[in-house]
Amino acid sequence: MKIIEVRNLRKQYPNHVAVEDVSFEVAEGEIFGILGPNGAGKTTTVECVAGLRVPDGGTVQVAGLDPRRDRAGLRRVLGMQLQTAELPEKITVSEAMDLYASFYPNPADWSELIERVGLSGKRDTMFKKLSGGQRQRLSVALALVGRPRVAVLDELTTGLDPQARRDTWELVEQVRASGVTIVLVTHFMEEAERLCDRLALIDVGKVAAIDTPSGLTAQVGDEQRVTFRPSAPVDDAVLLALPEVRDVTRSGDQVVVTGSGNLAPTVTLALARQQIVPGDLRIERATLDDAFLALTGRKLS
């Protein structure tokens, strides 16, 4: 069942068109990613979905509500974590949670929520004393305190160190497991690949493609590269004889095999039959970056 439906969304600012034509649907319970380079129109798109901006064209429906006509209703079903929104410096974690809980008719148990985002030790800590990762987790908790059916998370992990980023990813997965539909805006390929069930690639205000992460990379083609250092000399012909192999090149003592299908197991098996051990074995396949490049002619970052 779809919970968000966006049709031909258009949003123009005085000097430029931020969103030209964006359509997508989000199914209930999925993590839907919106991936694109900076300035592609991702944030404007979700701000229209969240009713923070009024679109110039197209329609948006969230849980059957029109954000323009039913702002109050929308705010009860949709929680949003904004890209850059802080809190007063001297407000404590529990004060902020208590205040935001009071905004909703049927709020979540906020002290349990604090625990879930891993901030139970920081209840009485002021906002200004929290680290970047802790602020983001508080931000997620605030977005969830109204028991929303949809949570929009905008650039959740930007500016976080790798450990904090991984912790935040885990949190997002937990939130989804609790039944909340998530719209995740990001420009990190790795994040989209790891978290999203489906994602929309957005470039200059338009949707370039919508698919699962593996579906998107498959669109680029199935080409893979296997590189290794053979423990003994290996004849190109042995490898080229394999149906999966298209090409073999060498750089120094390193062999680079390109091909498709079950390339890596086939190559290692063939080497094993020659009693050759492939050292420094690496397998490279197409990434979302490659998919984005192939679809738009532009790099993600």
Add this chain to the structure above:
Amino acid sequence: MTKMLVLEARLYLRDWPTLLFTIGLPLGLLLVLGLSIPVMTQAGESGERMVDAQLPTMMTLLALLTLSCNIVPAVLTTYRERGVLRRMSTTPVHPARLLGVQLLINLVVGVVSATLLIVAAAVVFGAPLPGRPVVFVLVFLLGTAALLAIGLVIAALAPNGKTAPGIGAVVMFPLMFLGGMWVPRDIMPDAVRAVSDFSVAGPFAQALKDAWAGQSPELGHLAVVAAGLVIFGGLAVRLFRWE
């Protein structure tokens, strides 16, 4: 609503140094000036001493101008800059409520400051209490509302929390002068007093002082203050940005 009010009040108190400027400074100046400068406690031609109405009125004006031109713009622009207002607009509660709560808290601080000034003037200098208490309270509320509206316009125009106090000071010092802080309105040159009559702070201070001294404020003065409230209130509504 109550929760927000209590919390914002608590945050306000956590920044207690601002209270030194809005309550401590006017009260301290009243005591220091009144006790150290002989002319303040000498009866003038009309038999009235400076400490009876003029000085406490001016200190009240100082407190209210500090609140409206300095504290309110600083708090609101910081809230806007940090995205506090924007975050609130993602919830069912409109950020206008936070703005209303801030104004209410500042009004209360103004009331506390004025009350302390009245009590201190009476206890320390034997000054009379406001002679027309009801009129005094109404004038106080009207004038404070008008000054807070000016503060909201400053908050609307200031690009960020760092520039807001600067812009506030540029507005505040002329208003203090025109209000009669350094040259009492009675002895202002006619041309200056004519400007003062339309400065909101000038007619407000005059009306407040009149009510303190037991006289009826001039309707013209009240009309200018009310007009200020309408004009700056309207401007604030039109210009205020939530993000």
